Amino acid sequence: MKIAVCVKQVPDTWAEKALKAADSTLDRDAADGVMNELDEYAVEEALKLTEAHGGEVVVVTMGPERAGETVRKALSMGADSGVHLVDETLHGSDALATSYALAEVLKDRGFDLVMFGSESTDARMSVVPAMVAERLGIAQLTFAQKVEVSGPTVTIQRATETGYDTVEAQTPAVVSVVEKINEPRYPSFKGIMAAKKKPVETLSVSDAGLDAARLGLSAAWSQVEDFAARPPKAAGTIVVDEGDGGAKLAGFLAEQKFI
Amino acid sequence: MGRLAQTEGLTDDQRDILAAVREFVDNEIIPVATDLEHKDEYPQAIVDGLKEMGVFGLMIPEEYGGLGESLLTYALVVEEIARGWMSVSGVINTHFIVAYMLMQHGTEEQKQNYLPRMATGEVRGAFSMSEPGCGSDVAAITSKAVRDGDDYVLNGQKMWLTNGGSSTLVAVLVLTPGEVAEGSSVYKTMTTFLIEKPEGFGEVRPGLTIPGKIDKMGYKGVDTTELVMDGLRLSAADVLGGEPGKGFYQMMDGVEVGRVNVAARACGLAQRAFELGVEYAQQRVTFGKPIAEHQAVSFRLADMATKVEAAHQMMIMAARKKDSGERNDLEAGMAKYLASEYCRDVVEDSFRIHGGYGYSKEYEIERLYREAPMLLIGEGTADIQRMIIARRLLEDYKSRG
Ligand SMILES: Cc1cc2nc3c(=O)[nH]c(=O)nc-3n(C[C@H](O)[C@H](O)[C@H](O)COP(=O)(O)OP(=O)(O)OC[C@H]3O[C@@H](n4cnc5c(N)ncnc54)[C@H](O)[C@@H]3O)c2cc1C
Numbered sequence: 001m002k003i004a005v006c007v008k009q010v011p012d013t014w015a016e017k018a019l020k021a022a023d024s025t026l027d028r029d030a031a032d033g034v035m036n037e038l039d040e041y042a043v044e045e046a047l048k049l050t051e052a053h054g055g056e057v058v059v060v061t062m063g064p065e066r067a068g069e070t071v072r073k074a075l076s077m078g079a080d081s082g083v084h085l086v087d088e089t090l091h092g093s094d095a096l097a098t099s100y101a102l103a104e105v106l107k108d109r110g111f112d113l114v115m116f117g118s119e120s121t122d123a124r125m126s127v128v129p130a131m132v133a134e135r136l137g138i139a140q141l142t143f144a145q146k147v148e149v150s151g152p153t154v155t156i157q158r159a160t161e162t163g164y165d166t167v168e169a170q171t172p173a174v175v176s177v178v179e180k181i182n183e184p185r186y187p188s189f190k191g192i193m194a195a196k197k198k199p200v201e202t203l204s205v206s207d208a209g210l211d212a213a214r215l216g217l218s219a220a221w222s223q224v225e226d227f228a229a230r231p232p233k234a235a236g237t238i239v240v241d242e243g244d245g246g247a248k249l250a251g252f253l254a255e256q257k258f259i
Numbered sequence: 260m261g262r263l264a265q266t267e268g269l270t271d272d273q274r275d276i277l278a279a280v281r282e283f284v285d286n287e288i289i290p291v292a293t294d295l296e297h298k299d300e301y302p303q304a305i306v307d308g309l310k311e312m313g314v315f316g317l318m319i320p321e322e323y324g325g326l327g328e329s330l331l332t333y334a335l336v337v338e339e340i341a342r343g344w345m346s347v348s349g350v351i352n353t354h355f356i357v358a359y360m361l362m363q364h365g366t367e368e369q370k371q372n373y374l375p376r377m378a379t380g381e382v383r384g385a386f387s388m389s390e391p392g393c394g395s396d397v398a399a400i401t402s403k404a405v406r407d408g409d410d411y412v413l414n415g416q417k418m419w420l421t422n423g424g425s426s427t428l429v430a431v432l433v434l435t436p437g438e439v440a441e442g443s444s445v446y447k448t449m450t451t452f453l454i455e456k457p458e459g460f461g462e463v464r465p466g467l468t469i470p471g472k473i474d475k476m477g478y479k480g481v482d483t484t485e486l487v488m489d490g491l492r493l494s495a496a497d498v499l500g501g502e503p504g505k506g507f508y509q510m511m512d513g514v515e516v517g518r519v520n521v522a523a524r525a526c527g528l529a530q531r532a533f534e535l536g537v538e539y540a541q542q543r544v545t546f547g548k549p550i551a552e553h554q555a556v557s558f559r560l561a562d563m564a565t566k567v568e569a570a571h572q573m574m575i576m577a578a579r580k581k582d583s584g585e586r587n588d589l590e591a592g593m594a595k596y597l598a599s600e601y602c603r604d605v606v607e608d609s610f611r612i613h614g615g616y617g618y619s620k621e622y623e624i625e626r627l628y629r630e631a632p633m634l635l636i637g638e639g640t641a642d643i644q645r646m647i648i649a650r651r652l653l654e655d656y657k658s659r660g
Contacts, residue, residue, distance in 0.1 A: 072275070076275065076279070185311075186279055186282065186283050186308065186311070186312055187275075187279050187312075188311060188312050188313045189276055189279070189312060189313035189314070189316075189317065189326050189328075190313055190326065192272065192275045192276055192279060193272055193326070195275075196271065196272070
């Protein structure tokens, strides 16, 4: 079984995130980069599947030079090889452009499964897996909390608000995972050292045969016109109960349109 | 992340190893440490995680299944782990010392026998010099091995074995007076034996009893025990290096790398105390402003950070010196001395910043406050370090007058 896992480098979860004044895009240099947390679950699940069924895991990332660290992290967890799409032209790409670029890189490589974390902690759109599936013309099994493979059939439990749906498709298919699915492993020291020797293919936009006009900030379907810093936290309101505490609380909540 | 205690000139491998350990510490150790410590519970899940990661084989050569990393890498890993919980670094410390003694002084057969199993963490080491009647004055030990045909019979009582119960291999120092010429120096009358044993307490093998855990002020979770030998029969093949009379020097060699290790622990503990203090100082408001804005508190923070940084750089220097193949007893002694004293200071300052809450078991600093003093004692007390430092200085700066 050949599995691709798409991973993204995002600013460290706890870091203060900022936009750049020049083009209103996320300032990726302002914070340490880490692998998007849900992507670690996708890598773990892919490794488990190949450990059980044989095969190989290829990590795919689109991102600046520094995103190579995230590829290496996945390789140190046990993935076999990496593909890194890196190009200035990609800067500021929206979800449509990202899905276009990823789909082009993924197609014709013979993957049985293409796995994703179900959202990234920076953009939080949760649409790229579905878009990639659509562009590749293959089934999408999203928000998986459990994945089983039997021959050409993939069955997942799709997490819902009230429980789960069982969804099934034939490979090739896209699977996105939620964090309930597993406990990602830590890279072992041997894995860390072995990662340096694993092949990583670096592609530019032209290497990947992509149309530059469909990529980057200028091609984005939405534009950020302006942004402002979040106002500092104001002091809270203290309700003193003088027999009418309940009414006062309700009044406050109504005023804030909570009730 | 702040910029304190950085290390210049690391390789990619070292950086990645440290990042992996830090992530493990933040996610798997810090959230549970205080609770486990209060219950004095052995951190089995954490030890298993570190085993899988490969921590136990970090410095063991590749030919014996380890990673062959340097003392520096090892010390930096220990620093990260101690930042999470000192007791966890204690689990690895004695293992590392025994593996190091085997690497340096073991016979090929002993290395083949133990190192591959130590690299995976299947065999875990403890070492034992101290006795009820002596710690600093190692030469005052009274435990004895007497030859009986091809065997040795050991009798005596040992004290303060870190990992005494959970380890399966103990390097123990005893007298072997019958093996050396009459009138030899006492230092040449000591021999290190390797004792393999099952985990646990009670009479774990005929003639060998691990009575139980010593109840300690801090450094809980990891077991510290006595060890009683009563007619324990070992073979001549169990003598470290195969030759009696070298035990003292072998142990001192082990303790010397152990000192860098204790310095690294002190650095990790101090870093955590600083992190807790600097965070709390920005949250707690008195007289209308966060206490960090009162000069007395900000000066405390400045002192703490300066000590954290100085101790870290000193520890790195001592580790690099050893890695370069040079003698590092002076640097190791200085690093251990400085880092453990500074650690105590930084923890104390952080404790004070916490006000009354620092005295509550709900706050992590309460645990650190009980842990820091151990570093002033273990692997040679501060006064013993000063003796070593001074002795070496008087050699180097010997008066020509
Ligand atoms: C939690 C814990 C874990 C330990 N783990 C181990 C272990 O795994 N293996 C092991 O072998 N040991 C271990 N030890 C023992 C430790 O190494 C000794 O406690 C330490 O060396 C001090 O020895 P002592 O307790 O006998 O104190 P003593 O040697 O009796 O010293 C008492 C005091 O006298 C001072 N002093 C002694 N001699 C001199 C001198 N010549 N000049 C000036 N001052 C002096 C000391 O600095 C100290 O202040 C452990 C101890 C503790 C507390």
